[in-house]
Amino acid sequence: xxxxxxxxxxxxxxxxxxxxxxxxxxxxxxxxxxxxxxxxxxxxxxxxxxxxxxxxxxxxxxxxxxxxxxxxxxxxxxxxxxxxxxxxxxxxxxxxxxxxxxxxxxxxxxxx
Numbered sequence: 001x002x003x004x005x006x007x008x009x010x011x012x013x014x015x016x017x018x019x020x021x022x023x024x025x026x027x028x029x030x031x032x033x034x035x036x037x038x039x040x041x042x043x044x045x046x047x048x049x050x051x052x053x054x055x056x057x058x059x060x061x062x063x064x065x066x067x068x069x070x071x072x073x074x075x076x077x078x079x080x081x082x083x084x085x086x087x088x089x090x091x092x093x094x095x096x097x098x099x100x101x102x103x104x105x106x107x108x109x110x111x112x
Contacts, residue, residue, distance in 0.1 A: 019036050028041075029043075030043040030046050030047060032051030033046055033054055
């Protein structure tokens, strides 16, 4: 008889997670690619242990100047989460037709 692990649902003991936490006067980030890390994340998941995968992927091209309005927006994180949820929901797929709405385009539609 194999014992199954017991799972317990309980609140987290600490929910103090932070992007780029200041630790010993240094922002918590990857030493190789400089991506800002979340509390508890170890450098290496982003570009491989010791940066071993860093050169396997070409650098992204510069962003178009039109993106500056989004990059400098103080609520971009909140809005990007909403957009991510829209795409995630759309990925669930449906056979139901998407509604046609009259008026100016004020929302994103995805059909497949």
